[in-house]
Amino acid sequence: MAVSATTRAQIVEAADRLFYEQGFEHTSFTAIAETVGISRGNFYYHFRTKDEILAAVIDFRIETTRDMLRQWAAETADPAQRIRRFIRIVLTNGADIREFGCPVGTLTAELAKLRHPSRPEAVALFTLFRDWLAGQFTALGHHPATADAMALHVLAFSQGVATLANAFGDDDFVRREVDRLEAWLAGGLTL
Amino acid sequence: MAVSATTRAQIVEAADRLFYEQGFEHTSFTAIAETVGISRGNFYYHFRTKDEILAAVIDFRIETTRDMLRQWAAETADPAQRIRRFIRIVLTNGADIREFGCPVGTLTAELAKLRHPSRPEAVALFTLFRDWLAGQFTALGHHPATADAMALHVLAFSQGVATLANAFGDDDFVRREVDRLEAWLAGGLTL
DNA sequence: GAGATCCTAGGACGGCCGTCCTAGTCGCTG
DNA sequence: CAGCGACTAGGACGGCCGTCCTAGGATCTC
Numbered sequence: 405m406a407v408s409a410t411t412r413a414q415i416v417e418a419a420d421r422l423f424y425e426q427g428f429e430h431t432s433f434t435a436i437a438e439t440v441g442i443s444r445g446n447f448y449y450h451f452r453t454k455d456e457i458l459a460a461v462i463d464f465r466i467e468t469t470r471d472m473l474r475q476w477a478a479e480t481a482d483p484a485q486r487i488r489r490f491i492r493i494v495l496t497n498g499a500d501i502r503e504f505g506c507p508v509g510t511l512t513a514e515l516a517k518l519r520h521p522s523r524p525e526a527v528a529l530f531t532l533f534r535d536w537l538a539g540q541f542t543a544l545g546h547h548p549a550t551a552d553a554m555a556l557h558v559l560a561f562s563q564g565v566a567t568l569a570n571a572f573g574d575d576d577f578v579r580r581e582v583d584r585l586e587a588w589l590a591g592g593l594t595l
Numbered sequence: 596m597a598v599s600a601t602t603r604a605q606i607v608e609a610a611d612r613l614f615y616e617q618g619f620e621h622t623s624f625t626a627i628a629e630t631v632g633i634s635r636g637n638f639y640y641h642f643r644t645k646d647e648i649l650a651a652v653i654d655f656r657i658e659t660t661r662d663m664l665r666q667w668a669a670e671t672a673d674p675a676q677r678i679r680r681f682i683r684i685v686l687t688n689g690a691d692i693r694e695f696g697c698p699v700g701t702l703t704a705e706l707a708k709l710r711h712p713s714r715p716e717a718v719a720l721f722t723l724f725r726d727w728l729a730g731q732f733t734a735l736g737h738h739p740a741t742a743d744a745m746a747l748h749v750l751a752f753s754q755g756v757a758t759l760a761n762a763f764g765d766d767d768f769v770r771r772e773v774d775r776l777e778a779w780l781a782g783g784l785t786l
Numbered sequence: 787g788a789g790a791t792c793c794t795a796g797g798a799c800g801g802c803c804g805t806c807c808t809a810g811t812c813g814c815t816g
Numbered sequence: 817c818a819g820c821g822a823c824t825a826g827g828a829c830g831g832c833c834g835t836c837c838t839a840g841g842a843t844c845t846c
Contacts, residue, residue: 411823427708429620433804443825445806450823454804505704509758513696513704516761517618527762556759556768557775564755568747571703571718577747584748584786595775602793624834634795639836641793 412450412460414440420461424500424507428458428514455522462525465507466532473536483540484589490537491558491585494565494578502573506566508533534559546593553595561585603641603651605631611652615691615698619649619705646713653716656698657723664727674731675780681728682749682776685756685769693764697757699724725750737784744786752776 418439422431433454437444451457476489494501504510508529515523534555541551565581568574588594609630613622624645628635642648667680685692695701699720706714725746732742756772759765779785 425708427620427705429618430709432802434802443827445808445826446824448806452805504708509762510704510708512762513701513758514618517616517695517701518621530759530762553768553771556763556765557772560755560759560772561751562755563758564751564753567700567704567754567758568721568751570707571700571721572747574747577744580744580786581748581751595771623832625832634797636796636836636838637794643835645834 411440411442411446415442415447415450415457416460416464419457420464423458423461423511425504428511428520429518455520458520458522459525462511462522462529465529466525469529469532473532483543487537487540487558487589488586490533491562491582491589494562494569495582498569498575498578501566502569502575505570506563509563509566530559550595554593557595558585602631602633602637606633606638606641606648607651607655610648611655614649614652614702616695619702619711620709646711649711649713650716653702653713653720656720657716660720660723664723674734678728678731678749678780679777681724682753682773682780685753685760686773689760689766689769692757693760693766696761697754700754700757721750741786745784748786749776 415436419431419436422435422439426435433444433447436457437447451460476486480486480489508526512523512526512530514520515526534552537555537558538548538551541554542548544551546554561581565578569578606627610622610627613626613630617626624635624638627648628638642651667677671677671680699717703714703717703721705711706717725743728746728749729739729742732745733739735742737745752772756769760769
């Protein structure tokens with residue numbers, strides 16, 4: 405049981421990374437098996453289909469994200485500071501983003517094109533950030549509707565920056581946009 | 596020769612649409628052949644590999660985009676009005692974007708994950724818009740470096756909005772963000 | 787009207803894909 | 817130590833993929 409849980413976790417983590425780096429469809433069972441170091445047949449014991457792995461990966465990402473947001477909330481009480489932490493993800497994860505884009509945005513886009521049944525679960529990852537950000541803006545004294553609009557604005561910022569960072573690999577551009585949005589956050593928060 | 600040119604063009608246009616709707620890798624020779632209404636074998640006469648089709652599709656998109664930008668330049672002399680036209684693409688093509696995302700952004704992201712040799716050509720599509728936008732900002736009296744930063748800012752806006760529109764399908768959000776960026780364009784153009 | 791050229795249809799090929807089966811190993815429990 | 821459940825390795829399967837070959841039809845030239 406302990407060993408199987410480890411193997412299962414190893415599969416999920418390897419798939420998580422491979423889905424991010426190569427895309428869901430392009431990642432084969434063989435590639436995951438080789439990464440983990442298990443036989444391809446053994447696989448079937450833990451996951452019956454590739455879609456089941458995807459579902460597990462999305463659940464894993466949701467859990468990981470929840471933990472991260474909780475961590476942020478525990479470390480800083482100021483909502484503005486929390487939002488700033490989100491804004492700076494594009495710097496913190498700059499190298500990965502330049503190479504592979506945003507994990508959430510690219511997965512959601514791919515599943516949309518595949519018309520994959522798990523698409524709503526991937527979108528839920530976006531919703532997680534959206535609701536958390538909206539909560540911070542609400543804590544800053546904004547009405548819920550305004551707070552949600554601001555949350556979407558911040559999300560759009562990070563998606564746009566991630567996409568262009570991936571395309572052009574321009575770190576200066578990322579820094580400039582981060583500065584701009586932080587100024588917006590510190591200033592009027594005009595929408 | 597006239598017939599072959601037509602067939603070739605039909606293949607490119609069908610592939611263009613399918614690559615957009617389903618992604619490059621997910622689109623098979625069979626799917627393209629069925630869309631055009633030709634046999635799968637005949638294909639090989641016009642394109643020897645799938646990568647050749649991709650290259651032709653990217654060339655086609657570059658040509659189409661160039662035509663569109665020329666058209667815009669011909670129709671309106673005011674640079675600000677031209678930029679506004681670009682900003683409003685997310686509204687004009689709202690239905691497609693909600694369903695499939697931005698054609699340029701999603702293709703670039705996919706080719707990055709596939710480490711595909713044609714990735715630079717896809718990025719060139721971005722560069723086309725980037726340079727054109729920078730040209731408009733220059734015409735508004737900004738220095739080249741500033742104009743380029745503004746161009747990237749507008750591009751990031753459209754990518755962010757397209758990604759979230761695809762994820763959430765929220766038309767109000769798109770309209771709100773368009774209004775906001777148009778206000779920025781009409782106002783200070785602060786970066 | 788014969789022949790060269792352009793174009794097409796249909797199918798064969800090797801390969802990798804996701805899926806599934808089976809025999810067997812390990813470790814725990816009684 | 818017998819038995820059972822958890823776990824693994826290896827390989828077989830049908831199917832679709834991209835690629836490639838070949839024979840024949842259409843069209844144009846002299």
